Amino acid sequence: MMARALEWIDGRLRMLDQSELPEDQVFVNLDNYRDVVSAIKEMRVRGAPAIGVAAAYGIALGASSIEAANKDDFLTQLNQITQTFAASRPTAVNLFRAIGRMKKAAEGDDIAEMKKSLINEAKRIHEEEETATKELSRLGADLLKDGCTVLTHCNAGPLATAGYGTALGVIKAAKEQGKKVSVFVTETRPLLQGARLTAWELMEEGIPVTLITDSMAGYFMRRREIDCVIVGADRIAANGHTANKIGTYSLAVLANAHGIPFYVAAPTSTIDLSLTSGYQIPIEERSPEEVTHIKGIPIAPKGVRAANPAFDVTPHAYITAIITEKGIIRAPYTEGLRTIVSESS
Numbered sequence: 500m501m502a503r504a505l506e507w508i509d510g511r512l513r514m515l516d517q518s519e520l521p522e523d524q525v526f527v528n529l530d531n532y533r534d535v536v537s538a539i540k541e542m543r544v545r546g547a548p549a550i551g552v553a554a555a556y557g558i559a560l561g562a563s564s565i566e567a568a569n570k571d572d573f574l575t576q577l578n579q580i581t582q583t584f585a586a587s588r589p590t591a592v593n594l595f596r597a598i599g600r601m602k603k604a605a606e607g608d609d610i611a612e613m614k615k616s617l618i619n620e621a622k623r624i625h626e627e628e629e630t631a632t633k634e635l636s637r638l639g640a641d642l643l644k645d646g647c648t649v650l651t652h653c654n655a656g657p658l659a660t661a662g663y664g665t666a667l668g669v670i671k672a673a674k675e676q677g678k679k680v681s682v683f684v685t686e687t688r689p690l691l692q693g694a695r696l697t698a699w700e701l702m703e704e705g706i707p708v709t710l711i712t713d714s715m716a717g718y719f720m721r722r723r724e725i726d727c728v729i730v731g732a733d734r735i736a737a738n739g740h741t742a743n744k745i746g747t748y749s750l751a752v753l754a755n756a757h758g759i760p761f762y763v764a765a766p767t768s769t770i771d772l773s774l775t776s777g778y779q780i781p782i783e784e785r786s787p788e789e790v791t792h793i794k795g796i797p798i799a800p801k802g803v804r805a806a807n808p809a810f811d812v813t814p815h816a817y818i819t820a821i822i823t824e825k826g827i828i829r830a831p832y833t834e835g836l837r838t839i840v841s842e843s844s
């Protein structure tokens with residue numbers, strides 16, 4: 500049984516520190532919302548759905564510690580807490596959806612009751628991500644043929660979702676259906692989520708995995724060793740353009756050039772219909788030090804300029820299908836995405 504990425508235990512948030520994996524499984528018990536904000540910024544918890552779940556629990560923790568004279572005072576302080584979370588990471592829309600839901604859950608006049616309903620809402624958001632990722636994985640597994648080889652990028656497994664997984668969930672579900680599936684995983688520079696987390700999760704699941712560097716993908720595609728690509732998503736715009744870990748766009752272009760299907764797997768909580776185009780998605784810029792160093796060790800000349808966009812946008816034209824818990828959507832995406840989102844709201 501895999502360790503759970505996030506768990507609410509006795510009024511505290513138990514978090515598996517993903518920055519220590521795969522060497523060590525370190526759990527931290529957080530009871531201060533500021534520590535949850537730091538964990539999100541420092542990517543001790545990461546992956547779009549997991550960021551949303553962590554933020555929801557963090558807001559519940561923050562709300563519990565508010566000492567307020569009246570309801571207005573409580574809501575003012577709650578608003579400050581949610582703003583701190585909103586400023587943590589800009590790209591994954593699950594964070595902003597969770598914040599919106601938590602704000603809505605703070606209803607009524609009794610402050611003690613509001614604190615309780617915030618905890619309950621955070622638990623509900625978590626449960627919904629678990630259910631959605633399990634269901635989308637079941638649906639997506641039908642796309643995988645027995646004996647196929649899938650390439651995936653970054654990490655879109657249980658760690659990233661605080662649930663069953665998205666891209667890795669589809670692979671796990673195909674295995675549960677009795678299919679043999681092998682996986683190529685790109686290491687995913689700069690922070691190596693593929694090498695550190697995806698390789699670890701697949702090995703724990705007993706799924707054959709081959710680790711490659713990001714630059715090797717085209718080589719294996721040309722040799723026809725890859726049957727399809729499946730990735731997760733941080734935000735899907737109304738036109739189907741999808742933001743995901745930096746390097747996803749290059750893989751999609753390569754897959755297209757080689758006639759290989761390219762699938763995006765994500766719960767509906769990752770869809771943002773307020774944006775008509777994916778090019779409106781805010782892209783997080785992280786510290787250049789993540790590029791010039793690996794685990795604190797310098798790998799480039801001191802003082803060199805480095806760029807570090809954490810995500811890129813894959814245009815819908817390169818996406819064969821988007822796998823959600825409400826169904827598998829194909830182009831034209833705007834219509835399909837609008838239909839499933841209106842069904843789930």
Ligand code: MRU
Pocket residue numbers: 545546547548591652653654655656659660664665666692730731732733743744745809
């Ligand atoms: O920067 P990260 O590690 O949070 O980026 C994560 C990804 O890009 C994942 O592919 C995405 O969040 C999907 S998680 C199911």
